[in-house]
Amino acid sequence: MPIAIVAGALANKPYNGGEAWVRLSWIQGLARLGFQVVFIEQIEPNACVDTVGHRVEFAESAGLAYFRAVTRQFEIAESSSLIYKHGEQVAGLSMSELCDAADAAELLVNISGHLDLPELMGRLRRKVYLDIDPGYTQFWQLQGQAGSRLDDHDAYYTIAENIGQPDCLIPSGDIAWRKVRQPVVLDEWPVCATANQNLFTTVASWRGPFGPIQHGGRTFGLKAHEFRKFVELPKLSPQSFEVALNIHPADAKDQELLEGHGWHLINPMVAASDPRAFRAYVQNSGAEFSVSQGIYVDTRSGWFSDRTARYLASGKPVLVQDTGFSRTLPVGEGLLSFRTVQEAAKGAEQIAESYDRHSQAARRIAEEYFDSDTVLGRFLDELGVCA
Numbered sequence: 001m002p003i004a005i006v007a008g009a010l011a012n013k014p015y016n017g018g019e020a021w022v023r024l025s026w027i028q029g030l031a032r033l034g035f036q037v038v039f040i041e042q043i044e045p046n047a048c049v050d051t052v053g054h055r056v057e058f059a060e061s062a063g064l065a066y067f068r069a070v071t072r073q074f075e076i077a078e079s080s081s082l083i084y085k086h087g088e089q090v091a092g093l094s095m096s097e098l099c100d101a102a103d104a105a106e107l108l109v110n111i112s113g114h115l116d117l118p119e120l121m122g123r124l125r126r127k128v129y130l131d132i133d134p135g136y137t138q139f140w141q142l143q144g145q146a147g148s149r150l151d152d153h154d155a156y157y158t159i160a161e162n163i164g165q166p167d168c169l170i171p172s173g174d175i176a177w178r179k180v181r182q183p184v185v186l187d188e189w190p191v192c193a194t195a196n197q198n199l200f201t202t203v204a205s206w207r208g209p210f211g212p213i214q215h216g217g218r219t220f221g222l223k224a225h226e227f228r229k230f231v232e233l234p235k236l237s238p239q240s241f242e243v244a245l246n247i248h249p250a251d252a253k254d255q256e257l258l259e260g261h262g263w264h265l266i267n268p269m270v271a272a273s274d275p276r277a278f279r280a281y282v283q284n285s286g287a288e289f290s291v292s293q294g295i296y297v298d299t300r301s302g303w304f305s306d307r308t309a310r311y312l313a314s315g316k317p318v319l320v321q322d323t324g325f326s327r328t329l330p331v332g333e334g335l336l337s338f339r340t341v342q343e344a345a346k347g348a349e350q351i352a353e354s355y356d357r358h359s360q361a362a363r364r365i366a367e368e369y370f371d372s373d374t375v376l377g378r379f380l381d382e383l384g385v386c387a
Contacts, residue, residue, distance in 0.1 A: 001035065002386075002387055003036050003037075004106060005037070005038045005040060005102065005107070006038070006040070006111070007040045007041065007042075008039075008041065009111070010041055010067050010071075011061075011066055012041065012043055014062045016268075016272075017272045017275045017278025018306070020278075021278065022111070022182070022306050025183050025188075025306070025372060026109055027039055029185055029372030029373070033373065033376055033377065033380065039071070040083065040115055042082075042114065042117065043064075043082060044085060048060075048063060048084075050062055058084045067080075067082045068091065073275070080092045080093065095119070099123060102124050103123050105125070106125075106385050107126050107380075107385050109130055110127060110129050111132060112132060112149070126154050126383065127152065128153060128155045128157060130157050130158075131158035131160070131177070132306075133210070134158050134163065134170055134296070134299075135213065136213065137158070138163075138170050138175075139215050143215070155383060156177050157177070157180045158178070159182060160299075160301040161303075162302030162324045162328075163301065163302075165327075168300050168301060168324070169300065170299045170301055178382065180375065180378075180379050181370055181375050182304065182309050183372035184371065186367065186371055186372070189314050191314060191359075193315075194284060194285060195284075196240070196286050198240055198352055199240045200239055200241050200285070200348060201243070201288060202289060202307070203244040203281065203282075204246070204290065205223065205246040206245060206246060206251055206254065207247075208222055212294075212295075220294055220299065221293075221298075222295075223293050226293070227291050229341065231258060232341055233261075233289075234261055235261055235262055237344075237345045237349065239349075242263070243263060243265055244266050244267070245266070246268050247265070282310055282316065285311070287318060287348075287355075287358075288311040288316055288319065289320070290320050292320065292323050296323045297323050302323060309370040312362040315359045315362055317336070317358035318335055319337075319338065319344060320336075322337040322339050330365060333357065333358055334365050336350065
């Protein structure tokens with residue numbers, strides 16, 4: 001059986017069930033296509049913290065506990081490894097076993113360039129960089145802030161489907177970016193009925209891990225900046241709007257603003273801290289409403305959320321801010337886009353009026369555009385890799 005290696009952040013993002021699904025979908029999707037998949041993650045001392053953020057030793061870290069829990073839950077613990085620093089400590093497969101896997105592997109899928117250990121990278125015959133933060137990745141490279149993580153790859157893929165188009169403001173630089181969608185293993189995301197079809201939800205971080213980007217006299221902002229533009233929505237619509245929102249106490253005024261306008265905010269640590277909790281939260285929702293990071297919107301990137309793809313797969317209609325994805329995905333049934341708060345309110349009304357039709361269309365879109373078998377099959381064909 002051919003070997004594929006997937007590298008990415010799991011322990012580095014503990015208690016974030018949605019982020020875990022991004023890595024799991026590549027692992028599970030490649031396994032479905034006939035690969036023996038090895039998952040590798042690196043973690044540095046400054047990321048080794050306890051559940052309240054205090055620095056601890058690697059063995060006591062919340063990240064390691066989360067890594068072990070998730071890999072066991074999804075039965076990939078025996079083929080996974082968490083590497084501390086440069087291999088000083090390893091949980092899971094040993095460095096010797098990882099070197100053997102790298103020697104034999106047909107492919108590395110390096111999510112955000114996470115893996116950079118020379119003793120492994122130098123052994124791999126085909127290395128693919130996967131960009132899941134479009135705009136940030138390319139602007140950082142242009143400004144010389146990307147470090148070496150983009151170096152030494154054989155192919156570069158991004159989820160920004162409009163990159164290279166005349167109206168897309170993301171610079172390609174000297175990289176020939178190819179496009180790939182967020183894969184969803186549909187068997188993991190069956191259609192689920194809900195008791196409250198009028199409940200629009202999402203899982204979000206108010207500011208996210210990255211700051212605004214300055215380029216060409218413009219500022220490309222955060223999700224917080226976009227959310228403020230739509231704060232009036234619950235007052236314009238009879239539907240309910242709930243967000244499992246990661247928001248810092250320093251942003252208490254923004255939290256008060258949202259709650260004062262009718263948004264129901266819940267703790268994502270309770271609602272979506274691990275992959276199964278995240279899936280349950282999505283599948284108990286009626287639909288999704290979400291804005292996007294300002295950088296995805298303002299660059300007209302065509303970015304589309306992996307989270308939103310999972311709502312679609314679950315038969316949940318989605319109402320999401322337009323990033324230019326209507327160029328490559330069908331909008332109007334199941335998937336509705338908006339640019340203004342008035343358009344958002346109208347979209348929520350349309351979903352509520354014909355919920356069953358929109359629900360069925362949502363699943364069809366997931367099956368046609370995000371099925372991991374199709375997405376990853378095309379990806380492998382482009383690379384000339386066979387299972």
